[in-house]
Amino acid sequence: AIQMTQSPSSLSASVGDRVTITCRASQGIGNDLGWYQQKPGEAPKLLIYAASSLQSGVPSRFSGSGSGTDFTLTISSLQPEDFATYYCLQDYNYPYTFGQGTKLEIK
Amino acid sequence: EVQLVESGGVLVQPGGSLRLSCAASGFTFSSYVMSWVRQAPGKGLEWVSTISGSSSSTYYADSVKGRFTISRDNSKNTLYLQMNSLRAEDTAVYFCAKGGYSGSLYGYFDHWGQGTLVTVSS
Numbered sequence: 001a002i003q004m005t006q007s008p009s010s011l012s013a014s015v016g017d018r019v020t021i022t023c024r025a026s027q028g029i030g031n032d033l034g035w036y037q038q039k040p041g042e043a044p045k046l047l048i049y050a051a052s053s054l055q056s057g058v059p060s061r062f063s064g065s066g067s068g069t070d071f072t073l074t075i076s077s078l079q080p081e082d083f084a085t086y087y088c089l090q091d092y093n094y095p096y097t098f099g100q101g102t103k104l105e106i107k
Numbered sequence: 108e109v110q111l112v113e114s115g116g117v118l119v120q121p122g123g124s125l126r127l128s129c130a131a132s133g134f135t136f137s138s139y140v141m142s143w144v145r146q147a148p149g150k151g152l153e154w155v156s157t158i159s160g161s162s163s164s165t166y167y168a169d170s171v172k173g174r175f176t177i178s179r180d181n182s183k184n185t186l187y188l189q190m191n192s193l194r195a196e197d198t199a200v201y202f203c204a205k206g207g208y209s210g211s212l213y214g215y216f217d218h219w220g221q222g223t224l225v226t227v228s229s
Contacts (some may be wrong), residue, residue, distance in 0.1 A: 001169075020180065034215035036152075043202055043219035044144075055217065087152050091215050094166040096142075096154040 002026050002090050006099025012107040013078055021073045021102045023088035028068045032092035035064055035073045039084045047086075067089060078104075109133040109218040111203050116223030123193050123227070129186040129203030131219055137161070137181040140206035142216060143188050145199035155201070156188065159212055171197075193227045200224050 003026040013019050023033065031051035036044040048053045048064035051071055061076040073084055083106050088099040115127040129141070155170040156177040157166045165177050176189040186203050201223055204216035 010219075032213070034218075038152075043221055045219070046207075046215060049207060049215040049217070052160075088191050089154070090213070091213055093213070094157065095168050096157070098152045098154065101151045 001095050002029060002095050002097050004099040005088055006102055008087055008102060009100060010105065012105050014107045015078050015080060017078045018057065019075050019104065021086055021100045021104075023066075023071045023073075024066075025034045025069045025071075025092075029090045029092035031067045032090060033064075033066070033071050034089045034091060036087045036089060037082075037084045038087065041055055044087065047079075054094060080106075099101055110179070111205060111218055111220035113201065113203050113220045113223040115132065116201065116225045118226045118228060119168070119193055120229050121194060121227055125157065125193065127188040127190065127201055127203075127223060129188075131184045131186065131203075134205070135177075135209075136184040138209045140214070141179060142204045142213060143177065143186075144202045144204055144216070144219075145197075146202070146222075147196070149198045150199075153199075155222060156208075157212075158186070158208070159223075164212055165187045185189045190225070197229050198225060198227045 005024045033047040033051045038044040052064045063074045065072050086102045111133045112130045137160050142157040174192045177226045178187045203220045205218040206214050207217040208214040
């Protein structure tokens, strides 16, 4: 199974900050990677698919990049509603695997 | 509007069985893969299983293979997860999720249900 290593596991930041979360795959996955946001008590929400495509309705401050084994989610200017946990997911082959998650907290 | 509504989560004893359902609406159900993803209390997300639109292909995580069975009824727009030989470590919120690409066996999850809680305990 492909392992997804996500970092950092937690992050403290302030409103207006630029933040970056990374995921590294244990083997090449092309651009078959998505990023999901989850708030407490809620279902995950798709932010980015195919590594860099913004899901409809998601604010443009979210962006994704990378291909092969290294991927990045960037939030250009943090808003109060962005404090949540973020996960990457490889959908290149089965079994699908998630990163461990990054909890983004208010500084 | 796409809607996914899970049901069937309850408290069950170790070794017991349970069937979860996910009622779908707002899209052509038979055209998309559907999946189950779970989240143990306080833990991260874990992919559980995926089924193709025609039910011809199914995939399972090693942790549930041989114990869980995914199925779908396209006439009822409903996804199922039959869970047998349940263990304490199966305790989790179970989400159903819709595949993002019509006709593809792979791809991201573009819509999720609200989840249903399964508790395995004596």
